[in-house]
Amino acid sequence: MKNEITDSAGIVTAQSADYEYNTLMRLLGVSVSKHLLDEHFTLVWANDFYYELIGWPKEEYEEIFHNRPDLYYEDFQDEWKELTETVMETVAKHQNGYRLVAKMPQKGGGHVWVQICNSFSDEYVNGYQVSYTVMTNIDDLVRVQKEQSVTYSNLPGFVAKFRVDGDGFRFLYANDRFTESFEEFSENGLYKGITNYGSEQNHSAYRQNFPLMRAGKPVHFTLQAKDRSGGDMWLQVNGDCVDWLDGNPVYLIIYIDVTDITEQRELQKQLEERSEMLHNALESAEQANRAKSEFLSRMSHDIRTPMNAIIGMTAIAGTHIDDKERVLNCLEKITLSSKLLLSLINEVLDMARIESGRIALSEEEFSLSDLLQNIITVMQPSIMDKNHRFNIHAYGLRHENVIGDPQRIQQVFLNILSNAVKYTPDDGEILFEIREKPSQIQGCGCYEFSFQDNGYGMKPEFLKKLFTPFERADDADVRSIQGTGLGMAISQNIVRMMNGDIQVESVYGKGSKFTVILYLEVCEEEKLDLKLKETFPVLVVDDDRIACETVCERLDEIGLSSRWVLSGEEAVEEVEKNHRINEDFLAVIIDLTMPGMNGIETTRKIRAVAGPDIPIILISAYDWLDYEEEALAAGANGFVVKPMLKSNLVYTIKKYVLKENVESNARPQIQSERSYKGKRLLLVEDNAFNREIAEEILGQTGFAVETAENGLEAVEQFSAVPEFYYDLVFMDLQMPVMDGLEAARRIRSMDRKDAAAVPIIAMTANAMKKDMEASISAGMNAHLVKPLELELLYQVIEKYMGG
Structure with missing residues (x-):
């Protein structure tokens, strides 16, 4: 046989090896055993410490349990289940061994805590794989830990041990009170904060104390937390560094519940804060009352000022009724005072709408x-x-x-x-x-x-x-x-x-x-096409350098070259120079109100040296009506208001250089130039003064005006006349008997051809957006707000009368 010993030297060598092996097993001071991986985990061999650990003599153990651990664990099924499941899981994962901390039964019914280290070998006996097991007695260590746990659990607060890493607190250990309250707030053992409540006070405490803890220094501070029912609680935190792991400090932290004391302090603080808030609120209220009183005083003065002018100028006009110039002067001042009074009222109403949230924006x-x-x-x-x-x-x-x-x-x-x-x-x-x-x-x-x-x-x-x-x-x-x-x-x-x-x-x-x-x-911008084959530069003249530069930039954007000068004198020189060499400017754009030689005088001198063919356009940040006659006489072709945006330039070049017919931005006339003689309208107004004013204004357009004093009267008049008798209806909204909205709805619902076609215009003091929407919803075509703006009135008339 391969292992058979055939001489005395071999016998001595084998005995020596056995001696050394047994001596080593005794000196290790740990249990070493050899098992088969069969259904009993049969014990093949064990050293003396194995039997000392379980408290059974070897002979007695072999006689009672026949070296079968499953019989040994017969009265300890929980421990046997944990052991067998660990072995089976290790085999299933094709691992070479396992490590397990478990209870080891002892003779007499007791147990000892052991750490089991097991390794599977390549050796087989009777077809079963052999495993070697080393068991170390850790009973003292476990008992110390349990004693610490009991101590921690009986302390009057929460106890936890953390490793303080660079990015937060790594949880290591805690008593039951802590884990019951805080463990659900951790992720992978890392606490980003220091309690379960993310208040600003806690974040501030974290920012102040985290650098100290990273340095291993003691810390003491107060935190706010939530108990298991969600209620507020306050904790006094006391932390000391007890160890270092991988260069990071380990802290033992004790949280003491000081909710009662803190709540008393917080209550006192809240009382003080509320007292201060009430004091500030009182001061604010008094200041607001003073501001409103001052406002009412100013408004009384500001309203009375234009009212006094209106009343006074009316009285003066009455005493000079035959002096046309004096009456016109009074009427002009009455108009200006009326507009000032209206602007004061509108501001007050706007502020009220804003404060009540009733103002709306259009798109x-x-x-x-x-x-x-x-x-x-x-x-x-x-x-x-x-x-x-x-x-x-x-x-x-x-x-x-x-x-x-x-x-x-x-x-x-x-x-x-x-x-x-x-x-x-x-x-x-x-x-x-x-x-x-x-x-x-x-x-x-x-x-x-x-x-x-x-x-x-x-x-x-x-x-x-x-x-x-x-x-x-x-x-x-x-x-x-x-x-x-x-x-x-x-x-x-x-x-x-x-x-x-x-x-x-x-x-x-x-x-x-x-x-x-x-x-x-x-909005998408319209593409510009000036249809210019070849051009000379445009000359820009303005004493404002920035205005010159920006106008020239826009000329470049629309494909025209440009040149600029800062005075009328320079402009005349440039125009004359180019005219002599037959390279006249495409156009000359001149500021109206330059110092020294203004735009009109510059135009006059350019015409004198270059003739009538060069288009000259005057520009100004002011309206040109006061200068129009003199400018045209000097030779100007047209006028443009500053700033000259790209669209203004395109319009100017098309109109004055290319001579194209382009739509003008000219202002609508204040007075209607059309006559509606032969047309008839119905004016519905309950206020006699307002009715008289509207009747007079509308009558000046040539309309035959008929009136009604409320909505019901308007409905009856409309239904009593032939179809298409009225060409237009102006309807007040707030009237007795029947309001304008209901009157409009009834007219629209009549069974006659003109009921749906006749334009109905709201003419009312109701100026809010919801009022306008209500008018349109009732079937009206437009909504005019009192006091009437004649420009808008004439625009509406012309729109619905085919003007």
Whole structure:
């Protein structure tokens, strides 16, 4: 046989090996055993420590259990199940062994905690694989840990052990009270915070103490947490570094419940805070009452001022009824005072609508060019009255056509500009600039509108209250200037409703700058085709260098070359020089109000040196009506309002250079030029004075006007006349007996051919959006707001009468 010993030397060697092996097993001081992986885990061999560990002598163990561990564990099925499942799982995973901490039964019914380390060998006996097992007695270690656990569990608080890593707290151990309250808030053993409640106070405590804990220093602080029912609790945290693992400190942290004490402190703090809040609220209420009282006092003065003018001028006109010039002068002042009174009332109503959330924004397409021209038209009289120098610049406008609420945007701009005019002494300077900036919002342009003046400016203490309703500066210089103190509050609210921003800079005694930023949906721009084969440059003349540069940039954008000069004298020289070599400019664009030689004089001299063929266009930030006759006589071909946007330039070149018929932006006439003689309208108005005024105005257009005093009377009159008797119906909304909405619905429901066709126009003091929607819903065609604007009235008449 291969292992058979055949000589004495071999016998000695085998005995020596057995001796060394048995000596090694004794010196290890651990249980070593050899088992078969059969159904009994049959014990093949074990050293002495195996029997010492289980408390059974070897002979007795072999006689009773026949070296079968399954019989040994017969009264300890839980422990046997854990052991067999571990072995089977190891075999199933094709692993070479396993490690297990388990209870080992002992003689007498006791047990000892052991760590089992098992290794499967390549040896087989009777067809079964052999495994070797080493069991180490860890009973003392387990008992110490259990004693610590009992100690931790009986401490008056939560106990936890963490390793403090660079990115948070790595959970190591905790008593039952801690795990019941906090374990569900951990992820993979990592606590990003230090309790189960993410309050700002806790985050602050984390930020302050985490660096200390990373350095291994003791910490003491208070945290807020949630108990298992979701209620608030407060914990005093005491932490000490007890070890280091992999360069990271290990902390034993004790959380002591101090909820009762903390709640008392919090209650006291809340009482103090509420007391302070009540005190501040009282001060705010008193300040608001003072502001409203001051507002009412100012409003009383501001309203009485135009009312006094209206009453006084009416009395003067009555005593000079035969003096036409005097009466016309009185009527002009009455009109101006009426508009001022209306603007005061509108501001108060706007503020009330904003505060109640009833203001709504429209969404319509409009042109920035038209918007700017409207603003200039409105502001020009007051600018010229104070002899201000007004400039307007536009930079980088790639999209002129946008979608938004042009009326509300215009209202904001007029509020700011009117303040700039009012609060700048005579002969001041006002600059209005528009920029299109890069936008991060898809489909929208970012527009920045800035308004700068060199007026009185504002003190820092008032600047903080600028957007507060009813607040006005009380400086001696501005005290006499009329206003409600609502314009800027209204403007800020409108801009915010549009998701924009309004900013202000001001230096007292030097002036102010307001900046409005709006995001407006842009429309696709029309492609420009000027159909110019070859051209000479366009000459731009303006004492404002920026205006020259921006106009030339836009000329370049539409494919035209350009040149610019800063005075009339230079312009005449350039035109004369080019004319001598037969290279006349394609056109000359001249600022109207240059110092020294103004635009009209420059035009006159250019005509003298170059003849009548060169198109000359005057531009100005002011309306040109006061200069039109003189400019045309000097040889100007036309006029354009600043800023010259791309669309203005294209319009100008097409009209004055290419001689194309293009649609003009000319202002509608204030008075209707059409006569509607032979037409008949029904005026429905319950107020006698309003009825008389409307009847007179409408009668001037040639209409035969019939009246009704309420909705029911209007319905009866309409049903009593032949079909198509009335060409137009003007209907008040608020009337006794039957209101205008119900009257319109009844007319529309009549069984006659003209009932659905006759235009019905609301003419009412109900000015809110919901009122307009109600009018349209009732079947009306349009909604006019009192007091009547004649321009809008005539536009509506011409629209529905086929004008």
